[in-house]
Amino acid sequence: MHFFESARFASALTLTIVGTAFATHALTRTVGWAGLIGILSALVVLAVASFLARWESIEWHGLLPISLLVFVGWCALSVFWSDYQWTTVASVLYQVAFAFLGVYIALVRDTIQIVRSVGDVLRVLLGVSLALEVLSGLLIDLPIRFLGILGDLDSGGPIQGIFGTRNQLGLVSLIALVTFLVEWRTRSVLRIVAIPSVAGAALCLLLTRSPVSIASLVIVGVATLALYLLRRAPAEHRRYWQLGLLGAAFVVAVVTVLARTRIVSLLNAGSEFEVRYELWMRMTDTAALNPLEGWGWAGLWRRNVPPFVGIDFSTGRSHATGLNGFLDVYLQLGLVGLLLFLVLVLLAFGRSWLLASNKRSAVYVWPALVLVGLLVTSLGESSILVDAGWLLLVVCTVKAAQGMSWRLRYAAGR
Structure with missing residues (x-):
């Protein structure tokens, strides 16, 4: 039970869960739905074991x-x-x-640990997506059909990566951009990791050429600015700022x-x-x-x-x-x-x-x-x-x- 209770096990299991959730399209295209369900079932069993090992330390109320x-x-x-x-x-x-x-x-997991896990997973998945888009659109100039990659990088996109559609890649890139910026702001990763991560997520987002994702990026940007102003406002005036917003x-x-x-x-x-x-x-x-x-x-x-x-x-x-x-x-x-x-x-x-x-x-x-x-x-x-x-x-x-x-x-x- 000590193994399932360890922080290292919880960290590894969290990374695997997040990676599976974001890679469902790629998994179903490679190992099929039966393979995905098998992976998901194994993760549930491991999470149950971890819960049982940590039961007394978790405040459920x-x-x-x-x-x-x-x-x-x-x-x-x-x-x-x-x-x-x-x-x-x-x-x-x-x-x-x-x-x-x-x-x-x-x-x-604490919020910062969750942010780090999501960041680590999305760095890998976006990196793989860009690599496959370069392979498909520039090196072999052929689509990778079983993953849904059309190979349009040579004409500036749209790209889909390993996520099936450009809109899905756009959403993942947007979440990655938010995650990488929070990592940078909280100094959870070194700048040498944070800056390329932010640049890569932004590049993926732009190459999707997705109107849905671009509109979402604008609104998330406005929300970020609003939160920045609210966090700097005096606490006694914050309620009025919230109502005005x-x-x-x-x-x-x-x-x-x-x-x-x-x-x-x-x-x-x-x-x-x-x-x-x-x-x-x-x-x-x-x-x-x-x-x-x-x-x-x-x-x-x-x-x-x-x-x-x-x-x-x-x-x-x-x-x-x-x-x-x-x-x-x-x-x-x-x-x-x-x-x-x-x-x-x-x-x-x-x-x-x-x-x-x-x-x-x-x-x-x-x-x-x-x-x-x-x-x-x-x-x-x-x-x-x-x-x-x-x-x-x-x-x-x-x-x-x-x-x-x-x-x-x-x-x-x-």
Whole structure:
């Protein structure tokens, strides 16, 4: 048991979990879904062993957010009305496995240790992605089809790396950029490591030529500036700054909706937006047939079962997700599930933002900015619902609850 309780084991297991979550596309293309499920099952077993070894040293009270438990519970309950029950059972088990691993990471590792683990993993994965893009686009001038690499680096992109699509690589690069900057700011790594890491993440992000990722980068940049100003404001005035920022964010959101056509044009995302818009309309029409409870949880779409096969047929394209995290939840879990998901992400973001604004250490900025990136990207992708996106959401949610749980404060008051 001492082996499973050691800090070195927890560190190695965290690195492996994070690496698996971010590399799911590459793993399924190389070892198949059976191989990925085998790896995931082994990680769960090891995490259980580590939990048991550390059981007495972990303070559980108030650390598992109710919002997370209720949302996952609703996903599990959807098996009773799902038209594809076995798919829902498998998808819920897959979701719970990553959620469990996210809870493990959040409870046994400090935030700075999590940042270092994510940084170490993404340095390797982005490095491999760039190397394969150079091989494909410059050296052999051929696509690497089994990984989804098109070999367009010689024309300036877009590139996909080992993540399947340019939008997914863009999200990973954005998370990496935030992580590397926090590492640099907290002096967790040497400058000789931090500077090339930041430059590499920025290069990957730009080479994706993804309008979704560029828009997310702009909003994360604005959020970073806002946090910088809030952290420097006097504590007694910070509440008023928060309210002013909330009002400004609401105004910007309204203006963005009203000027969406112009913004899409500026981002040169017309054709990509049209594809998404048509898909979203079909999803909305389909979801309206089961508006309260949805069709049943699936996570990633199963293209051989309704309603996904019908949506693909009506749009003339095959989709792995609904390309919008919120609409995907509405389709699969109905209005009830969407409300529970909104409560989950808003509570996680609100708590993380307040901690980032009020805590002195710069490491508290990381969960808030990661959540900004995930939530903004969710307007054009469904990454937050599966794999690394879901894992990071769980980690940030639990970490935020550790810092601002009303149940923990109530227990302390007693």
